[in-house]
Amino acid sequence: MDFKAQFQRKELELDAILEITEAINNNMPEESLYMMYKFTLRGTLQLEKLALFVWDKEWACRVNFGTSFNFSHFPLEQKALTNIKTLTYTKDILFEEKKFQEFQIVIPVFHKNNILAYLFFNPNPNETQENTEIDTRLIETLTNVILVAIENKKLVREQIAQAGLQREMEIAQQVQSLLFPKKLPFNKKIKIKATYYPHHLIGGDYYDYIAIDNNKHLWCIADVSGKGVPAALLMSNFQASLQTLVRQTTQLRAIVEALNHSIYRNAQGEHFITFFIAIYDSEVQNLTYINAGHNPPILFDLHTHHTHILDTGTTVLGVFEPLPFLQETTMNSLKNFYLFHFTDGVTELNNLAGEQFGDDRLLDFLKNNKHTNLSDIHEALIQKMNDFRQNVPYTDDVTLLSCRIDNEIH
Secondary structure, three states: OOHHHHHHHHHHHHHHHHHHHHHHHOOOOHHHHHHHHHHHHHHHOOOOEEEEEEEOOOEEEEEEEOOOOOHHHOOOOHHHHOOOOOOEEHHHOOOOOHHHHHOOEEEEEEEOOEEEEEEEEEOOOOOOHHHHHHHHHHHHHHHHHHHHHHHHHHHHHHHHHHHHHHHHHHHHHHHHHOOOOOOOOEOOOEEEEEEEEOOOOOOOEEEEEEEOOOOEEEEEEEEEOOOHHHHHHHHHHHHHHHHHHHHHOOOHHHHHHHHHHHHHHHHOOOOOEEEEEEEEEOOOOEEEEEEEEOOOOEEEEOOOOOEEEOOOEEOOEOOOOOOOOOOOEEEOOOOEEEEEEEOHHHHOOEOOOOOEOHHHHHHHHHHHHOOOOHHHHHHHHHHHHHHHHOOOOOOOOEEEEEEEEEOOOO
16 A cells, blocks of 8 residues: 555544544434444445444444344344454354354454444455455444443433432432421320331331320321332322321311322322321320221220220222221220330341241230330330341331320329
């Protein structure tokens, strides 16, 4: 090749690389980069045929021209290419699918020891062997530049998405932290203690306390299906609805019906909420409650020494409209009692043998500790759960809510 031809060849090579580099620096979209790549190889270098298979969660042919068969929707025979580390002639590869024999050359494209692509092509048949070798080096360089740039774009997108998700999680966590009451009553007549351990950054459990007046106290516990931002937002909406409803009425049946309607409308069947709500009236010494599909709280009447499982009410909220068999229960003459609420992260905790912590083990523990200080009850129960599970991780949120009423104090 004379000096002038060599110069023109180098100029062509540099122009192609500079043009693509400029496009990359201008942040052109992937499809535009692929189109420029295709035009350069087909128009400028006049390649006869080409198929570029790129890895993006799966192998896909992103550029294809000049072939008798459309490889765009054709699976890559990657097994035959496993040991290919450099430029290889396809006649030396044992393909099961003969369509790949349409090409003469395959080049694997690596980035940091990771395979990004396989480039199949036939060189310009009108070029000399020397020019073909130059073209091949250029093709390899352009392909590597394009694919590394596209790979970097993917990484940037993933980082942006991850940052966005992290920000969403932080916002949802802040939203969720506002759901819980800042202060719970803890005096001679009423003591309420809550312990909450979310399984993930954002949990799906919720509890609340509302002082209706000097005599009436409302509290509740709930668990939303699903986790993450959607669950946190649904629970936030749920809490806002509850706070509004309690200002309008103290009739539990009306409150639960309205909450169910709100969840049914907003969640559109994608989520439901288990819910327990109770009101204690110290003046008449009555406890009224509705259990909407939640783990039944356990009530110990410390005056009569009876134990009650509070399981009547209705089904979970957000699935049926209207709610079926909705029942409100009132327990009379409750002067001095201990009421323990929990979510299914407690009873459904597993140990190494696959056994669940269960209701019976929980009930036995509470019977032996019902007179204990509330903080000590929670600490001892968490320790018992940890001893039970051994090295098995928690798989759900854990919420403990204890309420002790002593209405015999004057």
